[in-house]
Amino acid sequence: MPKPAATGPQRHGSASGEPIADTLTRDAAGVVLALRRISFLLERALESSYRIKAFRGAAATLGALGDEELAARASAGTLQDLPGIGKGSEAIAQAVLRGEEPDYLVQLEERESAPLARDGLDLAALQRGDLHSHSDWSDGGSPIDEMVMTAVELGREYQVLTDHSPRLKVANGLSPERLRTQLQVVAGVNRIVPDGFRLLSGIEVDILDDGSLDQEPDLLEELDVVVASVHSKLKMESAAMTRRMVAAVGNPRTNVLGHCTGRLVTGGRGRRPQSTFDARAVFEACAAHEVAIEINSRPERQDPPDDLVTLALELGCLFAIDTDAHAPGQLDFQQLGAERAWHLGVPAERIVTTWPRERLLEWAARR
Structure with a gap:
């Protein structure tokens, strides 16, 4: 590199x-x-x-x-x-x-080149890492080393590589064999990165219709961080969607619930309404299992909506301010997520991406 x-x-x-x-x-x-x-x-x-x-x-x-x-x-x-x-x-x-x-x-x-956010810059400066990013191994636009170089340049202590799982074929999701190969690549990258930085292994794993996770369980256990997200049947009936998400959150391999409503509010892909589910039940499960709720920083997502962030905050949930970056420049989107969290009063100690790397890894491995 x-x-x-x-x-x-x-x-x-x-x-x-x-x-x-x-x-x-x-x-x-x-x-x-x-x-x-x-x-x-x-x-x-x-x-x-x-x-x-x-x-x-x-x-x-x-x-x-x-x-x-x-x-x-x-x-x-x-x-x-x-x-x-x-x-x-x-x-x-x-x-x-x-x-x-x-x-x-x-x-x-x-x-x-001006800052992307006007407010919450102090909170943005406290972010030590990012738990959700993609490379050209799935639907990202750049190779792993380019994502890593940019993360280092932005002052990150860690970056989690979370390419998609097998069922998301439209995004070139990683088969178990490809993911195992990627783990070897991650290990190689970590032998040459600067001191103070580490690329963490991970996946954005699809939450299947029954709430199970779209990857081999033993392979998920080898990863540092698992982000679980719904990408299909976003219009599923509310009760079924609630059961699906609660089951995924209860899986001991899940660390982060990604872009939980699936909404799109702007951008080239158009708009998409948020999924319907019992947010209180889902967030209570997140709090009980110490699964972080992702504050997705992409401008077109802004997910969860403000009212759901407030509810999750009241229920004692943890949060992760993630970029969901599909290109190196998008790693800077974390400013936008931090701005939203700051406006909504999310304290830094409840945001796992402000934690030192060793504390984050201990939390991720606790289950």
Whole structure:
């Protein structure tokens, strides 16, 4: 995994505190940094995935070149002969090699680098990790190492990789065999990440119609964190949905109840009403089993709704402020979840993502 470079949420958000322009070097590393920063800002703004994929692909292509070859191709005007390099990415590379900050990056910084949230920034700063994220092993847009580098750059102590489970074929859910292979990849990543950070193994496992979990029980026990979510039959009759969710929460392998209502309130996928269930019964089960209720930070979800967060708070539930990120830039969505939690009065000590890693792992393994 390459050494992390500054891609954080703000213009002055690099690990060393310098503006991004001051971290650009006139070589392949500087070009890659600029392209990654552009991708990050586009992702956190929920821009076109096609454009983002093009910039990240260009970063991979140019990053594979040596400094001498990159300079030679730039001088000869042959960068566009390389696969995935178009006018835009060539212009960015040429600017960096001249010692300039690319115009497109300057424009993005001005438009997109401000904090995503206005309130609750102190609570956002207390978040040590994120329990819900996806890679290109399922329906995420980037490889595991890119998600990890960005998590490190954002100052996380841990990031949980939670790709989907087998039944969610539309999201390329992981079979038991693929998940076992991924566990080996996670172990390999943890041998090279910086001190103070750890990639935790996990899954976003489907809650099946009867409340069972969509993965081999013994394999679930090998994971650090299990997020259980409903992805199908969201219009199930209320009593049946309640039984389904209570059963999943009662499963000793469940740590987090993900985006519990399944609603969509905005965005490109349109709107979707929330599922109906007896929230008091479900949240009482969460409190009894110490299962955290996810405050999903995605702008299009904002799940649970405010009234259900308030109910869960009254019932003594734990919470996890998660990004449900499907791209590196979306890891910054945690600000939005923290803002909602702050407005609703959720105390930091009840939010498991504020806990140190060892405490989190002890909680996750307790059952």
